[in-house]
Amino acid sequence: MVYSILKKYGIRGGSLDQHFLVNEPILDSIAEAADLQIDDVVLEIGGGIGNLTERLVSRAGRVIVIERDSRLVAVLQDRFHNVSNIDIIEGDAMKVELPTFNKVVANLPYSISSPITFRLLNHGFEKGILMYQYEFARRMVEAPGSKNYGRLSVDTQYFADVRLLRKISPSAFTPAPKVWSAVVEVVPRPPAFEVKNEQLFFRVVEAAFGQRRKKMKNALTKCNPPLAD
């Protein structure tokens, strides 16, 4: 089915982070992890040729897909023309106005992993099942004290509880990416501690982890632009 769709529309992938997930059990497990119910409105970023979308529309009340590539938008419109609980938005997920949704399930375009994650977290949702490059996912979920604990861990865990669900081989995709991937569960919650000035908090975290070899005092006093006048 997947390969016949790619052939029919002459799609090769590779550009725009286009690595299509073709492993059926993994696709099923991602949809299952989202625990979709009939009253869920799911956002999918980057629908591709609709492999994951197909599992979402059969489980959720409504699915909204944002896809940047107009050729893939045409494939999605064709593949789901008989499906009534789907909205397909053509556009850049970093620029379009995000709709209202309560779950987000996506095999993300890895080049926008960080900005799209924080855009989604600032927008708000109940649960996310999101695929990232493996190293990125590790840094998101790392606990304090470990080697990989850093700015991404602090910033993510400020907004949400995060859990790495499974590591995924490049062979699960076509065309195969060069890197391993991982599926992460993201459950937003109020911050675990009170921060009076969030902007300053994130800048301090950036300065502290941006200069890991420096002593904390030097990292905070010599960062550019300065933290305080």
Ligand SMILES: C[S@@+](CC[C@H](N)C(=O)[O-])C[C@H]1O[C@@H](n2cnc3c(N)ncnc32)[C@H](O)[C@@H]1O
């Ligand atoms: C890794 S593929 C995933 C495709 C499909 N969901 C799957 O699992 O097989 C990423 C998809 O995101 C799309 N994409 C890339 N950048 C995007 C952006 N800024 N906004 C929306 N979609 C984007 C690509 O065209 C591609 O279809």
